[in-house]
Amino acid sequence: MNRRYLALCLPYLALDRLRRQHPDWDERPLAVWAAVGNRRCLTATDAPGLFPGQALADAQAILPDLILADADPEGDAAVLERLALWALRFTPLSAVDGEDGLMLDTTGVEALFGGEAPLLAAVLESFASGGYRTLAAIAGTPGCAAALARSGAAPYALPPGQELDSLARLPLEALRPSQDIVHGLGRLGLRQIGDVLRQPRGPLARRFGRPLLDVLDDATGARPRPIQPVRPPPVFSAVRHLLEPIVTRPAIDHVLENLLEELCRAMEHAGEGARRLILRGFRVDRVVQKVSIGTGAASHAASHLFRLFREAVGELEPDLGFERMVLEALTTEPVVRTQAAMSRGGGCTATSPDALPELLDRTRQRIPISRPQPLSSHWPEYAAAPADPYVAPDVPKD
Amino acid sequence: MKASDLGAGLALCTLNLSRTNGPVLWISAHAExxxxxxxxxxxxxxxxLLQASYRQLADGLWTMEEALRSPASGAAVLQTDRLDMTASRRLQLAAEGSTRVGLLLRNFAEHGPSSAASR
Structure with a gap:
């Protein structure tokens, strides 16, 4: 079966992200800069007359009212990943591609949008309405789609089987090989992808190594590179919409119990346990109240978590009543199921391994607890230090 | 009260605790x-040893009861200087209902009322 890929390129990701954060900047020129070695230069800009790689001082001389922001590659990567998750609305297979691109596997999806051209238009329109400028193309291989998107041509869906023809006229940079390879091939007079494809593979591999052949084979479809879809984070949350606003403590407790049961079932199914839970109460008068609890060891025992909440729920002020209650597990950790030690004879001495963390969780809601960690010091006051009560300290054997 | 009295009580407590198994919750106003x-x-x-420091005695008493009732703790010690008959009776009931050792370490000279089984 022929696969189809939609490549998105966000050349102004860093700038669009900043403009979304600061709506008051509207159309003023903006640039992002970073220190490269001991040079300060622009990394991204959409201002007229400026280009990435320009020295910061030059840019400021050309446009004195230029808004400058520090480059934040980690922030950009996080936004890109969020966009990849958001693109799951178009296809179940969405991936981050490089530093400024997304790759969606749209095989069989176009039928839902009435064809590939409407699909492409819908994707572009949705990104544009979010304030992100994008370039896009659909093709039969990820490499070809990405190259077409980056070539700057008007977005279009390449009919199947035309990958080689359309690639031949594109500049080599569209495949994103390393700068050395582009420079080296340029010195040989090979500037378009078609020129390189006509060369014998053996000498190319000897001279430029495996990376060049990898990007070429990926684009032509001889050896497509598998995409690594992002996985949506498991959401552990439970919601109750209430017909009548609730005010009384027993009613809140009852809703909380139901929410905890639902959440704990989901967490148990996923093999996770909550470390931090938050209960949000949406009041009738548009005020949101919240209480949170933390556990020392990941737990998905509804009864235990309910006991922890019992103290905290008293701080909620229902006033006119809650009409919606949401319980979320903010932090979860995998829970390793351990078999309780087999009890011999009496059985009253066998305790479950969760018992101590549960006791500590409960008591720590009210008073601080610590363990002494013996230290190797001859000064009595330095011979022990308070430590985390959930972890057994190392005690030297006598 | 002389300082040596507290020391002697402490030593007696500890010798008692050394014969139990499992974690010992030491609850005191200055457990550290x-x-x-x-x-x-x-x-x-x-x-x-687990050290729990309470600000208000009510918290300490509550923790002591929790520790006595929990299957996880081996023993619990509550160190306090003021304890009325009601609280003492509650602790005694909690201790009777479990198999764990609960000890009260009281550092005041005039002994108030207490319903502890042995003192």
Whole structure:
């Protein structure tokens, strides 16, 4: 079966992200800069007359009212990943591609949008309405789609089987090989992808190594590179919409119990346990109240978590009543199921391994607890230090 | 009250605790002042000790009851200087309902009322 890929390129990701954060900047020129070695230069800009790689001082001389922001590659990567998750609305297979691109596997999806051209238009329109400028193309291989998107041509869906023809006229940079390879091939007079494809593979591999052949084979479809879809984070949350606003403590407790049961079932199914839970109460008068609890060891025992909440729920002020209650597990950790030690004879001495963390969780809601960690010091006051009560300290054997 | 009295009570407590198993919750207004290496030398291993410091006695009493009722703790010690008959009776009931050792360490000279089984 022929696969189809939609490549998105966000050349102004860093700038669009900043403009979304600061709506008051509207159309003023903006640039992002970073220190490269001991040079300060622009990394991204959409201002007229400026280009990435320009020295910061030059840019400021050309446009004195230029808004400058520090480059934040980690922030950009996080936004890109969020966009990849958001693109799951178009296809179940969405991936981050490089530093400024997304790759969606749209095989069989176009039928839902009435064809590939409407699909492409819908994707572009949705990104544009979010304030992100994008370039896009659909093709039969990820490499070809990405190259077409980056070539700057008007977005279009390449009919199947035309990958080689359309690639031949594109500049080599569209495949994103390393700068050395582009420079080296340029010195040989090979500037378009078609020129390189006509060369014998053996000498190319000897001279430029495996990376060049990898990007070429990926684009032509001889050896497509598998995409690594992002996985949506498991959401552990439970919601109750209430017909009548609730005010009384027993009613809140009852809703909380139901929410905890639902959440704990989901967490148990996923093999996770909550470390931090938050209960949000949406009041009738548009005020949101919240209480949170933390556990020392990941737990998905509804009864235990309910006991922890019992103290905290008293701080909620229902006033006119809650009409919606949401319980979320903010932090979860995998829970390793351990078999309780087999009890011999009496059985009253066998305790479950969760018992101590549960006791500590409960008591720590009210008073601080610590363990002494013996230290190797001859000064009595330095011979022990308070430590985390959930972890057994190392005690030297006598 | 002389300082040596408290020391003697402490030693007696610790010797009692060294014969139990499982974690020991030491509840006191200044639990961090409990010197773990000293208890270790008396037979209460340092990895069994958990120190809980309360601000208000009500919290300390609640913790003591929780510890006595929980299957996880091996024993619990409550160090306090003021305890009325009601609280003492509650603790005695909690201790009777479990198999764990609960000890009260009271450092005041005129002994108030107490319903502890042995004193």
């Amino acid at each position: 002042d409990v010197w773990a290496p000293g208890l270790h030398a008396l037979g209460l291993r340092a990895d069994r």
